[in-house]
Amino acid sequence: MPWTRRNRPRTAGAAAVALLGSLLIGPAAHAVPAAPAEPSGGRLTDLVNPFIGSQNDGNTYPGAAVPFGMVQLSPDTGHTTGYDYDDSRIRGFSAVHLSGVGCGIGGDLPVLPTTGDLTETDYAKYAAAFTHDGESARPGSYRVRLTSYGGITAELTATARTGRQRYTFPATDKANVLLNTGQSLHKTVSTRVEVLDSRTVRTTITGRGFCQDTRPYTVHTLTRFNRPFTAYGTWRGDTVTPGSRDSTAPGRHGAYVRFDTRKDRVVEASTSLSYVDAAGAARNLRAEGGGSFARTKAAADAAWERRLGLVRVQGGDRTLRRTFYSSLYRSFLAPNIGSDVDGRYTGWDQRPHRAAGFTYFQNWSLWDTYRTQTQLLSLLAPREARDMALSVLRIDQEGGWLPKWGYGTAETNIMTGDPVTPFLTNAHRQGLLKGHEEEAYAALRKNADGVPPAASPYVGREANAAYLKDGYAPYLKGRPHTKSGDSDFDHGASATLEYALSDAMLAQMAQELGHRADAERFAARALNYRKIFDRSTGFFRARDGAGAFTGPADPAKSEGFHEGTAWQYQWLVPQDLPGMLALIGGKDGGTARLDSFFAYPQLLKDPARTAREVWVNGPYDYYNADKYNPQNEPDLIAPYTYLSTGRPWKTTDVVHAALTLFTDTPSGMTGNDDLGTMSAWMVLSSMGVYPVQPGTDTWGLSTPVFDRVDLTLDRRYYPSGRFTLTAPGTSSAHRYIQSVRLDGAPRDRTYLTTADLRSGRELAFSVGPEPSRWGTGDQAAPPPVGTPGALAAASRQHGARTPAGG
Numbered sequence: 001m002p003w004t005r006r007n008r009p010r011t012a013g014a015a016a017v018a019l020l021g022s023l024l025i026g027p028a029a030h031a032v033p034a035a036p037a038e039p040s041g042g043r044l045t046d047l048v049n050p051f052i053g054s055q056n057d058g059n060t061y062p063g064a065a066v067p068f069g070m071v072q073l074s075p076d077t078g079h080t081t082g083y084d085y086d087d088s089r090i091r092g093f094s095a096v097h098l099s100g101v102g103c104g105i106g107g108d109l110p111v112l113p114t115t116g117d118l119t120e121t122d123y124a125k126y127a128a129a130f131t132h133d134g135e136s137a138r139p140g141s142y143r144v145r146l147t148s149y150g151g152i153t154a155e156l157t158a159t160a161r162t163g164r165q166r167y168t169f170p171a172t173d174k175a176n177v178l179l180n181t182g183q184s185l186h187k188t189v190s191t192r193v194e195v196l197d198s199r200t201v202r203t204t205i206t207g208r209g210f211c212q213d214t215r216p217y218t219v220h221t222l223t224r225f226n227r228p229f230t231a232y233g234t235w236r237g238d239t240v241t242p243g244s245r246d247s248t249a250p251g252r253h254g255a256y257v258r259f260d261t262r263k264d265r266v267v268e269a270s271t272s273l274s275y276v277d278a279a280g281a282a283r284n285l286r287a288e289g290g291g292s293f294a295r296t297k298a299a300a301d302a303a304w305e306r307r308l309g310l311v312r313v314q315g316g317d318r319t320l321r322r323t324f325y326s327s328l329y330r331s332f333l334a335p336n337i338g339s340d341v342d343g344r345y346t347g348w349d350q351r352p353h354r355a356a357g358f359t360y361f362q363n364w365s366l367w368d369t370y371r372t373q374t375q376l377l378s379l380l381a382p383r384e385a386r387d388m389a390l391s392v393l394r395i396d397q398e399g400g401w402l403p404k405w406g407y408g409t410a411e412t413n414i415m416t417g418d419p420v421t422p423f424l425t426n427a428h429r430q431g432l433l434k435g436h437e438e439e440a441y442a443a444l445r446k447n448a449d450g451v452p453p454a455a456s457p458y459v460g461r462e463a464n465a466a467y468l469k470d471g472y473a474p475y476l477k478g479r480p481h482t483k484s485g486d487s488d489f490d491h492g493a494s495a496t497l498e499y500a501l502s503d504a505m506l507a508q509m510a511q512e513l514g515h516r517a518d519a520e521r522f523a524a525r526a527l528n529y530r531k532i533f534d535r536s537t538g539f540f541r542a543r544d545g546a547g548a549f550t551g552p553a554d555p556a557k558s559e560g561f562h563e564g565t566a567w568q569y570q571w572l573v574p575q576d577l578p579g580m581l582a583l584i585g586g587k588d589g590g591t592a593r594l595d596s597f598f599a600y601p602q603l604l605k606d607p608a609r610t611a612r613e614v615w616v617n618g619p620y621d622y623y624n625a626d627k628y629n630p631q632n633e634p635d636l637i638a639p640y641t642y643l644s645t646g647r648p649w650k651t652t653d654v655v656h657a658a659l660t661l662f663t664d665t666p667s668g669m670t671g672n673d674d675l676g677t678m679s680a681w682m683v684l685s686s687m688g689v690y691p692v693q694p695g696t697d698t699w700g701l702s703t704p705v706f707d708r709v710d711l712t713l714d715r716r717y718y719p720s721g722r723f724t725l726t727a728p729g730t731s732s733a734h735r736y737i738q739s740v741r742l743d744g745a746p747r748d749r750t751y752l753t754t755a756d757l758r759s760g761r762e763l764a765f766s767v768g769p770e771p772s773r774w775g776t777g778d779q780a781a782p783p784p785v786g787t788p789g790a791l792a793a794a795s796r797q798h799g800a801r802t803p804a805g806g
Contacts, residue, residue, distance in 0.1 A: 044308040045301055047318075047325040050137040053100060053669030055085040057619040060330065060673055061097040062137040064158040066300050067307045068361070068384060070273055070337040072097040072106075073156045073163030074142065078124065080104040082185060085666040089127035090146065092180055093156055095163050095221065095271055098363060098407075099333045100673025102620070103211035103414075105407060107185030109203060109221050109271065113167040114176045115149040118256055121235040123183050128152070139308075139329055140300025157297040159288040160337055162272045166293045169261040173230070177269065179223065181205050182253030189216050192248040193255040198228035201255055202278055208410075213484050215410035215457055218346075219273055222281040224289065226268040229257040268293050275362075275409055276352050280340040287341040307332055310380050311683075315707030315730065322664040324686055324706075330679035331376055335388055338362035338408075346409045348399025358387040360394065364406040367415035368674035370423045371636050375691035375699075376680040378430040379757070382717040389427035392420065393436060396443040401458040405485070413459045413485020416562045417498025421448065422695030425505040428512075429697040430754055431717060441513055448506055448522065454482070462488040463495055466545075471531040472496045475542035475550055475560035491562035493532055493542035494634070497572045500528040504575030504786025505695030511791050523788045529573050533583050539566040556626035563622040564634040567597060574637055574693045576784045577644040587645040594641060598628050598654050607657035616661065619671050630658040631671025636681055640692045640700040643750040644781040649736050649771035652703040655685045656735055659705065688725055688765065689752065697754035698782045701775075703727060703735050703767055718758050727765035737774050738766040750775040751782045 053060030059081040063074020074097050077087035081104055082097050092110025110123055120126040127148075134145030142156040150170035157164045169175040179201055181191035186209040194202045201223045208216040234244040234255045247253065259267050270289035274280030291299075308325055316324070339345040339360035347353045353360075361384075377385040396402045402424075405414040424440050427433050433440050451465060452458040463473035475492030488495040504526035510519035534541040534549050542560025544550040551559030555566035570593070573580040581590040595601070603610040615628045622632060629635045639654035661670035662682045673679055684690045688704035704727040715721045740747045741764045742756060752763070775781075784790040 043305055044325055045139045045304050047322045048139050048304070048308070048329045049322060049326050049664050050139065050142070050329070051085060051666045052323070052326045052664060053330070053666070053673055054083055055666035056669075058667070058669030058671070058673060059100045059102065060669060061099060063093065063097065063142045064140055064156040064163065064300065065333060066140060066158055066160055066303050067332040068334065068336055069158055069160045071095050071158045071161060071163045071271075072099075072333070072336075073158050073165070073271075075144065076107050076110055076185065078127070080185065082107060085132075088131070089129050090144065091123040091127040091183075092178070093154065093163075093165065094184065095273060096219065098365075099330055099675055100669070100678070101210075101365070101675065102672045104185035105210045108205050108207065108219050110180045110183065111165065111223075111269075111271070112178045112180070113146070113149070113152045113154060113169065113267075114178060115152070115169065115172050116174050116176075118176060118178070118233075118235070118240050121238055121240065121252055121254065123178075123180050126178070138301065139304035141297045155293065155297075157293060157300050159296060159300070161274075161284040161341065162270050162288045164289075164293055164296045165269045165271070167267045167269075169259070169265050169267065171262045171265060173260045173262060175259045175261040175267065176256050177225075177259075177267065178254060178256050179203065180254040182249065182251055186210065187213075188251070190248070190250045191253050193234055193246070193253065195232050195234075195245040195255060195257075199225045201232075201257065202281070203255075204278070210405075210407050210412045211414050211485075212412075214407070214412045215484075217275070217408040217410050219275055219408070220278045220281045221271055221273055222278070222285050223269055223271040224285060225257065227259065227264070230260050231258040232256065274340050275338055275346045276340055276344045280342070280344055284341050304329065310712045311687075312710040312712075313706040313708065316705060319664055320705065323662050323668065324683065326664060327662065327679040327682040327686075330673055331373055331676040331683055332381070334365070334675040335361040335363045335391075338391070348395050348403075348406075348409060348411065350409060351398070353394070353398060355391075355394075358390050359384070361388045361391040362406065362408055363675065364392065364403050364420075365675040365677070366403065366405060366419035366423050367417060368633050368677040369680075370419045370426070371633055371677065371681075371694050372684060372691065373676040373680035374423055374426055375694070376676075376684055378426060378432065379713070380711070382430065382432060382714050385427065385430070386432040389424060389432050389440070390436065392424060393440055393443060396446075399458070400456055401452045401460055402443055402447045404459065411458050411485075413457075413483060416486050416488045416491045416495050418447065418461050418502040419498070420444075421502035422505050425509045425695045426691075426697070428509050429695075437513055441509060441515070444506055444509070445518065448503065457483065459483050459485060459487070461499060463492060464499075467496065467499055467528070470547065471525075471528045472543050473499060474545045476545055477550075477559070486562070491560055493540055493558070493560035493566070494562045494564065494569050494572075496532050497529055497540065497569055500526050501572065501575055501695065503528070507786040507791060508696060511794065519791055520788070523786055523791050526575050526786045527579065527788070529576070529580065530583070537566075538584055540569060541566060557624055561634075563632055564629065565623060565625055567626045568629055568634050568638070570597075571638040571641045572634060574785075575790075576787050577641060577781070578784060579787070581644060590641070591645040591647055591650075594638075594645065594650070597626070597638070598650075600650065600653070603653060603657050607653070608660040611657045611660050615658075616670070628654070630661060631678065633674070633677060636677075637690075637692055637694070640690055640702070643692065643700050643775065646776045646781070648702070648750050648775035648780075651700070652735055652737065655690075655702045656705065656732070659685060688727065692751065692782055693785055696785050698785070699752045699754075699757070700782060701737070701740065701750050701752065703730055703737055703765060705730060713757075720758075720761055723757055723760065724762045725765070726762065727767050730765070730767050734767045734769050736768055736771045738768045738772045739774055740765055748775060748777055748780050750780050
């Protein structure tokens with residue numbers, strides 16, 4: 001979760017949850033498999049509350065988008081990332097947003113309806129007042145009654161590449177629509193606005209910045225109104241020029257158009273985007289900008305209904321179902337389509353290319369999403385997940401290196417480690433890289449064994465030279481940054497853990513593809529987490545350039561960990577939990593430390609209160625802590641570590657307590673959503689399956705919060721087309737797994753693989769009021785992966801493994 005300057009403390013908010021047509025509108029869309037009928041009737045889109053996370057720096061947006069759409073047409077109120085539920089004025093409805101990011105980005109072309117003469121050109125000054133009583137939102141649409149300017153109703157909906165607006169003005173001959181090209185959520189470098197004819201305005205916007213300065217990107221827009229305007233003009237700074245048709249300027253800049261609404265009070269407009277050129281925006285508008293507002297809104301709603309219908313739950317109260325489906329909704333907001341309807345897109349070499357046979361996607365919050373959302377999309381949207389993986393490979397082909405945190409057409413270098421490796425090795429294990437395995441492996445090997453050239457804008461594994469030589473990334477406090485973004489040298493300890501995790505996953509892929517020497521080399525590096533273990537403290541600790549442990553010895557005050565402490569990063573060794581646990585006293589020692597970490601005795605007495613008062617502080621309070629931080633990425637896997645200590649019931653206790661942090665109110669998001677990361681955690685943990693080894697296909701088990709979950713799966717990847725999880729009678733009082741059966745056969749292991757999901761049809765949990773011995777056997781926990789021992793075991797038992805989808 002990248003840092004933001006807006007650090008307001010989180011409040012408890014509303015009461016905690018009681019323990020708990022087409023996929024995309026546009027020709028590049030994939031069809032969604034048919035889903036079974038809603039067991040209890042009603043539309044799933046009625047259960048979604050887009051305002052969840054819009055308060056207390058959850059940083060979500062309530063506006064209109066379709067699944068994975070290029071356009072996210074949503075109100076901006078003055079918050080750094082767009083919309084804040086506590087604000088009372090709207091500056092405009094802009095076309096680009098990212099759900100749950102921690103720094104301002106997007107907000108391109110805020111458009112606002114007004115009346116009267118244009119006297120202000122700063123959107124902070126001409127912003128319109130509104131109240132929540134006059135505001136509503138649902139998947140694919142948004143509506144608000146602006147109380148300024150005589151009262152104007154604004155309605156928004158979207159297709160994949162266009163945003164549709166409908167404004168109902170009071171009766172006036174000065175009904176305006178302001179198109180602000182020069183103000184956004186990031187730094188605007190330069191803009192051009194052109195009034196093409198009496199109904200059409202074209203803009204070109206070049207901007208930059210995400211947490212820090214970045215390479216610029218350019219977005220082209222075309223806005224066409226359903227009726228001619230009576231007047232128009234442009235502004236530069238404070239100067240308004242009526243009748244001006246063409247203007248280019250840095251800074252505050254834009255255009256206005258005017259209508260006479262004394263007889264017809266409704267004005268509609270469609271705005272298309274293209275990251276390639278103006279011709280691309282025009283093609284996108286022709287392909288997706290037709291039809292009425294009502295038809296577009298209905299199509300967006302239907303697209304979301306089909307998407308949400310891939311998961312059908314039974315049990316739980318309506319509040320829990322609303323929270324669940326709202327999380328599922330947010331999980332499908334990103335990554336975003338980056339290619340135009342003709343397949344063209346701008347690559348990271350800043351040149352136009354064409355995607356043939358796949359849809360090109362962009363916006364890669366990989367440090368966040370590789371832990372949760374990546375796996376959820378592999379399960380529920382495998383064809384889109386395949387296209388996303390191919391898009392990342394295109395970045396390497398065209399830009400020269402794999403991404404770390406990519407926005408639009410540029411790398412931001414935000415966050416640390418090597419998140420692209422588990423992202424792509426997960427795709428490989430899920431069978432999503434058929435025909436591209438060696439291409440992906442070559443790019444990952446280059447990334448794992450090298451550092452981008454000095455002239456490259458990418459940082460890659462910035463500390464790799466030292467890591468390959470000494471087995472750890474050094475913590476060099478205060479080292480000057482040579483490139484924009486974050487530096488692995490500022491977070492040497494956590495970078496070491498993340499590199500080692502990635503090495504393990506790449507070792508597995510190398511073995512499966514027959515690159516045995518590489519596999520052995522990467523597997524040895526997968527154990528590098530041991531190089532930063534300080535036996536005097538019993539915790540991981542940063543090392544300086546000379547190899548000495550550095551920073552405070554107290555693990556709660558440790559340095560060199562990105563957005564966390566040594567306590568919180570203790571558990572980020574999913575490739576070798578038995579080996580890590582051996583360092584801290586084995587299963588019993590690990591359990592004792594986990595119990596302290598989760599405040600387990602307090603949790604048993606009052607789970608929700610422990611979650612809110614012991615675990616959670618502020619949304620950006622990452623440091624000086626010895627407790628679980630459920631609202632940030634380094635700790636997302638931690639509750640499932642109990643599976644490896646032989647106490648699987650404690651995983652359920654912790655997971656169900658953490659789920660109480662998600663509610664169906666504006667404050668109901670725990671931390672930033674980070675493009676669906678936290679939402680996907682909620683969805684997966686609620687279903688009782690969670691990717692405990694990111695980068696491979698291992699799903700850890702805990703008790704579902706629903707009696708039944710029916711998944712409709714893509715038959716290209718899951719031959720049965722469905723998978724069902726049942727836990728009859730699950731509740732806060734009956735939350736402990738007594739037994740598990742896969743298609744009727746008893747199963748004592750605390751995990752599944754994707755192969756199990758493909759070959760099976762039903763996973764049945766039996767639950768009860770007390771812990772049982774289920775899952776406590778020596779072979780019950782997920783085994784190591786990508787370590788020397790794991791590769792040897794795989795060779796002995798199966799030979800070189802083939803991908804789960806192969």
